[in-house]
Amino acid sequence: MSPDTTRRSDRSRRAVLAAARDLVVEVGYPRLSIEAVARHAGVGKQTIYRWWPSKGAVVLDAVRALSEDETGGITLPDTGDLEADLKTVLRATAVEFGDPALSALLRGLYAEIAVDPELAMLYREQVDRPVTEAKLARLRAGQRAGQLHPEADLALCLDLLYAPFVQRWLLRTGPLDAAFADALVEATLRAFAPVGDVE
Amino acid sequence: MSPDTTRRSDRSRRAVLAAARDLVVEVGYPRLSIEAVARHAGVGKQTIYRWWPSKGAVVLDAVRALSEDETGGITLPDTGDLEADLKTVLRATAVEFGDPALSALLRGLYAEIAVDPELAMLYREQVDRPVTEAKLARLRAGQRAGQLHPEADLALCLDLLYAPFVQRWLLRTGPLDAAFADALVEATLRAFAPVGDVE
Amino acid sequence: MSPDTTRRSDRSRRAVLAAARDLVVEVGYPRLSIEAVARHAGVGKQTIYRWWPSKGAVVLDAVRALSEDETGGITLPDTGDLEADLKTVLRATAVEFGDPALSALLRGLYAEIAVDPELAMLYREQVDRPVTEAKLARLRAGQRAGQLHPEADLALCLDLLYAPFVQRWLLRTGPLDAAFADALVEATLRAFAPVGDVE
């Protein structure tokens, strides 16, 4: 599709991402080396350097590859009940983060992002934005349905919902369980409840 | 005081932390090497390896050293107005995070913590807990003063207040300005407002 | 020619041996470090470790390189007068051992050989054997010419000729001069004189 991938070997690309994924899980992100990825993938080092600018970029790609099958746009469930839907989604996310492969990859990615502004930009645009759009869409629908304050700052609302979740996972300050997910949803919805909507 | 530090050279300890601080700012955390820290500190590498288990531990100590002078316990302002006090604190924190030295050190620390559970534990116990205690104390005072719901989960309340703040800083998803600080405080306080307290 | 040297950089090889030679002369064998050789040769340490198993092996190679230009086989002079020829050779060897570069290299080599059986084997096969063969050939010619006892043990004869010489040089028990060389030759030839050949 894009012109700079004309002659690119898809076999090598997949092998590199798979090797990166496996090795991150096996030895951890800091001990992941381009050298080892090339070895495991049966690929020349130059092939990696040709297509990815850094170790972090490889891992970011590996993260994207994990959810590559979802060809269509991401959509959140919409049963009409915003609170229930958000709890469903947050609980599902908690389960996802329990996957050692995804978890190890994401930890490595966050470590690099914290420290590499370039990669942070790529992350925001390629990983974060699509899902954030989907989440915002669901919130907007809820807002239209009168389940959120009409002037609620939906971006801020998303921050309240997800940032504590990610932080708890990243710093391991507590378990990512359903109770936490539910409490987060409830508190956030209270903060952006429509007028007079307090029990 | 403690027996295992009997013969430790305080001169070397300070020099290492200062060198680590300076070098993180200068070249960034990933390019910070124990070798360079030793060189800049005029210290043998072995002295660093003798007293710190890893590069991350040195940086954690350097972060602690930045606030070492505050000998007394940490206390948050308490003017009686919880909202105003929280805004003051959050705005001040935003300013602090603008300091290149602190910012670079913390980014490095977060990068390592994301990926090193041992260091994460040290961080929680030595850096996070003291300030979290102080924040909780202020919230508890506000709760007693009727400015928070009597059954509010204060830990969750802190998460809503700070996690979005830290996440925005870490991922550079937006500016850390007074407007954001104020919006965070207001949303969080709405989520944990005392009964019937909606204007 | 040999398959394991296909991609080897000859430029690096020469630079390493030259640096080793120069540094041994400059600082002495015990203070010769692989690190310094690499630095002086403008070569990565790994390149040295890739092609030589130890410091001693580098020095052995440097010794070989000193006489590398002599492409042809080694041959001792044969004027028909064995005694005169041996004196010529031994005197010449004494002069050679006066060369600081050769002397320093050989001292280092002997020091390592004394203590490393592997290197000792390499030395015997790659350095000692060729010249020993040449010396034996000359003795054999003398024997055929009736200048040595027909049943003389020529290997032992060589030992008597050269071992005292090397020992005096190694332990510095005396000067390596023409008088000593001549005395050695005369005594040895007396020991292996043909029958009835006593003045």
Next chain:
Amino acid sequence: MSPDTTRRSDRSRRAVLAAARDLVVEVGYPRLSIEAVARHAGVGKQTIYRWWPSKGAVVLDAVRALSEDETGGITLPDTGDLEADLKTVLRATAVEFGDPALSALLRGLYAEIAVDPELAMLYREQVDRPVTEAKLARLRAGQRAGQLHPEADLALCLDLLYAPFVQRWLLRTGPLDAAFADALVEATLRAFAPVGDVE
């Protein structure tokens, strides 16, 4: 006895030499470290540095200690038959060199001597000279008894006898057996035979 050993702890001295001997045998001379000697001997590093100038000096002392019990002067057997006596002595020396402890110590010592002129001097004076004197005395007795040429250079004679022997041991060019010892003695005595004494 000597003034500079007034306060010297003999217990420490013995412990150091014993530790050096044991460690040389165990790990080989090049991997022998002052640090390990001190540890094994239960002695402070400073104590070693106070009394010995170098690792080589410690080993030289350890070699001397191995033959310390022989309080009296060294004397070679004198049965009246020089050839038989020399064969006895050389065969005995061959056996001695088979002792792993002595052999390992001597190899280390020779390695250092090859490269350290200071130590070489100490070796010549403290180890070599006494035994060389004894050997010379026996040769002189043989010379007086008419078993050697009256004008034989006895020092050279000793060189022919011992240097090939030491060289074979040092370079491992062959076994140190009785046959070699006998052959050496016979060849050397032929070289310095009294006039007309050829069978």
Next chain:
DNA sequence: GTGTAATCGAGACGGTACGTCAAGTCTTGTT
């Protein structure tokens, strides 16, 4: 079909840093 040029695997290269070991000096308290 057959060049031909980019990509591929492999891996040597000059480097930097790793974490460890030991050297030799210095300090502290004990005998």
Next chain:
DNA sequence: AACAAGACTTGACGTACCGTCTCGATTACAC
């Protein structure tokens, strides 16, 4: 004063990777 203990600076060890650079050997498009 000499001792055991051990922290200190220094420097080298041998290893792992970095990112660049040749090497042939595919390989896939243009002719």
